[in-house]
Amino acid sequence: ADTKPAQPNDFIEVFAKLFGEHKGIRKGHAKGVCAVGDFTASAEATARFDAALFSGATLPVTYRFSMAGGNPNVPDYARAPRGLAAQFNLPDGSKHNIATLTTPVFGAKDPENFLGLLQASVPGADGKPDMAKVQAFRTAHPDTQPQAQWLAVNPPPWSYTTAEYFGIHTFYLADKSGENIKIRWHLQPKDGIKGLTDAEVVQQNANFLNDRLNQRLKDGMVEFDWIISLGEASDSENDPSVQWPARPTLNAGTLRIKASGDASCNNINFDPNVLSRGFTASDDPVLRMRSPAYAISFGKRLSGQ
Numbered sequence: 001a002d003t004k005p006a007q008p009n010d011f012i013e014v015f016a017k018l019f020g021e022h023k024g025i026r027k028g029h030a031k032g033v034c035a036v037g038d039f040t041a042s043a044e045a046t047a048r049f050d051a052a053l054f055s056g057a058t059l060p061v062t063y064r065f066s067m068a069g070g071n072p073n074v075p076d077y078a079r080a081p082r083g084l085a086a087q088f089n090l091p092d093g094s095k096h097n098i099a100t101l102t103t104p105v106f107g108a109k110d111p112e113n114f115l116g117l118l119q120a121s122v123p124g125a126d127g128k129p130d131m132a133k134v135q136a137f138r139t140a141h142p143d144t145q146p147q148a149q150w151l152a153v154n155p156p157p158w159s160y161t162t163a164e165y166f167g168i169h170t171f172y173l174a175d176k177s178g179e180n181i182k183i184r185w186h187l188q189p190k191d192g193i194k195g196l197t198d199a200e201v202v203q204q205n206a207n208f209l210n211d212r213l214n215q216r217l218k219d220g221m222v223e224f225d226w227i228i229s230l231g232e233a234s235d236s237e238n239d240p241s242v243q244w245p246a247r248p249t250l251n252a253g254t255l256r257i258k259a260s261g262d263a264s265c266n267n268i269n270f271d272p273n274v275l276s277r278g279f280t281a282s283d284d285p286v287l288r289m290r291s292p293a294y295a296i297s298f299g300k301r302l303s304g305q
């Protein structure tokens with residue numbers, strides 16, 4: 001990074017400049033919907049890993065699907081990432097959180113460049129962002145380009161249930177021999193991947209995603225396979241703007257969603273550094289920044305700010 005270290009509250013402040021102040025709701029991923037279901041590990045994951053999540057027991061899970069950004073009224077056809085967060089409830093009362101995006105990479109390699117990109121995008125006096133300034137920032141910081149390129153060529157999901165969701169960061173996972181394996185992972189929808197057509201992007205109403213999820217759940221539960229990629233020595237451990245090459249994978253289990261639209265996720269902070277035994281966070285600086293930024297947002301929204 002070529003600037004002073006980004007502070008967690010810098011993000012809360014720039015989100016307010018970009019999206020306005022919205023009291024009592026999430027400062028990021030403001031628009032979303034709760035859901036409930038469970039998770040069962042695969043026999044392969046149970047055999048291979050020494051991790052509480054993969055012990056084999058079926059675990060209750062609280063989910064939240066969301067639209068990226070701090071605008072609670074963002075239209076559901078926006079070319080922005082969608083999020084899927086999950087909180088796994090372990091038998092001993094502990095929790096494990098994941099909070100994923102539909103893009104395989106994040107929008108910057110570190111908090112400073114993400115903050116710089118957001119600051120460059122703040123609208124001027126005319127209410128519009130200075131696109132030349134944004135473009136100049138992206139040119140000077142090439143790590144801010146891959147996510148934007150991905151979003152430009154991939155249509156927004158047709159439904160929350162027809163997208164892949166990526167963990168993006170590198171984590172370590174303990175195997176039965178006591179070794180910590182370098183992993184990345186994504187959630188693979190059993191409904192298949194389906195995007196909106198160009199015509200649908202223009203014609204969709206602004207709030208179809210929640211209805212489509214409710215409608216889909218009337219036909220039975222929605223399932224995602226948890227696909228883990230096994231990293232190699234050359235694969236990045238701390239740069240979320242870079243995708244790993246295709247690697248050997250294994251199916252670690254199935255996430256099931258059974259109902260949506262309740263209030264179960266409202267008071268959850270899906271801090272992605274809350275991990276259960278067997279998982280360890282990498283020192284990806286973006287991953288580390290997420291805990292304090294989410295905590296500020298959580299404290300604010302719980303206190304009506």
Ligand code: HEM
Pocket residue numbers: 011025026027028029032064065066082083084085099100101106111114166167168169240268269270286289290293294297298301
């Ligand atoms: C420095 C980088 C980041 C900052 C500052 C940031 C900030 C935030 C904030 C403030 C929230 C609201 C938290 C709450 O009130 O509970 C949030 C939610 C979320 N973020 Fe991030 N985020 C960052 C990176 C990421 C990355 C890399 C991912 C995915 C890999 C991600 C996925 C999500 C998701 C899915 C939610 C919604 C969670 C929910 O449904 O409650 N974010 N983010």
